[in-house]
Amino acid sequence: MKILQLGKFYPIFGGVEKVMYDLTTGLSERGIKCDMLCTWMDGFAHNSHGAFYKQLNPNGWLICVDALAKVKATMIAPSMIKELRRLIRKENYDIIHVHHPDPMAAMALYLSGYEGKVVLHWHSDIVKQVTLLKYYKPIQNWLIKRADIIVGTTPVYVTESPHLAKARNKLTYLPIGINQVPGAGDNVEENETIAKKVAALRAKYPGKKIIFALGRLVEYKGYPYLVDAAKDLPDNYVILIGGTGPMHDELVARIDAAGLDRKVKLIGFVKDEDLPVYYRACDVFSFCSIMKSEAFGIAQIEAMSCGKPVVATRIPGSGVSWVNGHGESGLNVEMCDSKAIANAIMAITKDEQTYNAYCQGALDRFNRMFTRKAMIDGCLNIYGKVTYLIHEQLNARGY
Numbered sequence: 001m002k003i004l005q006l007g008k009f010y011p012i013f014g015g016v017e018k019v020m021y022d023l024t025t026g027l028s029e030r031g032i033k034c035d036m037l038c039t040w041m042d043g044f045a046h047n048s049h050g051a052f053y054k055q056l057n058p059n060g061w062l063i064c065v066d067a068l069a070k071v072k073a074t075m076i077a078p079s080m081i082k083e084l085r086r087l088i089r090k091e092n093y094d095i096i097h098v099h100h101p102d103p104m105a106a107m108a109l110y111l112s113g114y115e116g117k118v119v120l121h122w123h124s125d126i127v128k129q130v131t132l133l134k135y136y137k138p139i140q141n142w143l144i145k146r147a148d149i150i151v152g153t154t155p156v157y158v159t160e161s162p163h164l165a166k167a168r169n170k171l172t173y174l175p176i177g178i179n180q181v182p183g184a185g186d187n188v189e190e191n192e193t194i195a196k197k198v199a200a201l202r203a204k205y206p207g208k209k210i211i212f213a214l215g216r217l218v219e220y221k222g223y224p225y226l227v228d229a230a231k232d233l234p235d236n237y238v239i240l241i242g243g244t245g246p247m248h249d250e251l252v253a254r255i256d257a258a259g260l261d262r263k264v265k266l267i268g269f270v271k272d273e274d275l276p277v278y279y280r281a282c283d284v285f286s287f288c289s290i291m292k293s294e295a296f297g298i299a300q301i302e303a304m305s306c307g308k309p310v311v312a313t314r315i316p317g318s319g320v321s322w323v324n325g326h327g328e329s330g331l332n333v334e335m336c337d338s339k340a341i342a343n344a345i346m347a348i349t350k351d352e353q354t355y356n357a358y359c360q361g362a363l364d365r366f367n368r369m370f371t372r373k374a375m376i377d378g379c380l381n382i383y384g385k386v387t388y389l390i391h392e393q394l395n396a397r398g399y
Helices: 015-029 079-091 103-110 130-146 155-160 162-170 188-203 223-232 248-257 272-281 298-305 338-348 352-369 372-396
Strands: 002-010 033-040 052-057 060-066 069-071 074-076 095-100 117-122 149-152 171-173 209-214 237-242 264-268 284-287 310-314 330-334
Touching (some): 002 060, 002 079, 015 033, 015 052, 015 060, 015 372, 033 079, 079 103, 095 372, 117 130, 117 372, 130 162, 149 155, 162 171, 209 272, 223 248, 223 264, 223 338, 248 264, 272 298, 298 310, 298 352, 310 338, 330 352
Parallel strands (some): 002 033, 002 095, 033 060, 149 171, 209 237, 209 284
Antiparallel strands (some): 052 060
């Protein structure tokens, strides 16, 4: 079996790119030919084919093409069309696994002449770029019709997407899976280092229950409601918000105006190597997004892998509250409700027995549903369904 993952860009900046890369490496590590074609965010020296190739392992290559520009979060890369055509001729892929939303990848597939099977990974509807969707919709509709199977990250998102209403017979889902956040694995030295840093971080907030949130400081993350939730939390709680973005000054002003500077801290960008420390130091992870563009919330499962309960929001049509099992790994509350966020945090941490039950529930749910191994296994099952279709069609033709 030969697979091509198609879409987005490299280096990895977000959830879609991470899923693509993890599927490419995970499948190829299991002996399956699996490559990844995407755009590169910065310039680099090309080979004679006009693309950058990096061998990931004996069965997988990362292929990046340059983009001419970035418009409305969409990479404009005509060279992707040329490179995809060349790869199709050279490799004869059985399946192209295209990741949506990515108009450039969809256009490249449309113009490639590829006749094999297509898996469409529907990570999210296009929600904010209304003008882009207007012009992209004909290609999107073609892609939905062209796909042999359409994969969501949760059952909620794909079944409730208005764009997929006519493709119900092709829908399935594959939860995102990750490796457990470091700090509790087999690496004793690493565990001890992280434990020391966790102790040092907690010592900065003695006697406090730490609520951690992570993500860009942008509107759809709903941080104003998390800041306001601090008004209803006792003084022995502190909220740490990691990330940078255009709402920084507005959030600072909101914190200062409410006199919450001792209860809410904007800690800025958190380096990858420091993330395990914050996840393991916190008592509760908060995920208070307010728009459907937040389809899954990988940060939730990162926290759950550390055995930390989650307070998340019920976003209509989104899978966020499906990821966080209500009453198991945490609690889900209505969007834009600061009091509900505060009440959920206090309900989870009201006593040791309750809190420990949520901690164990979070870890159990992660291990049952959201590991990298589970994602790779699930993807292989989906490919099995698609290759079954291939064999059925060949048999019908008398091969």
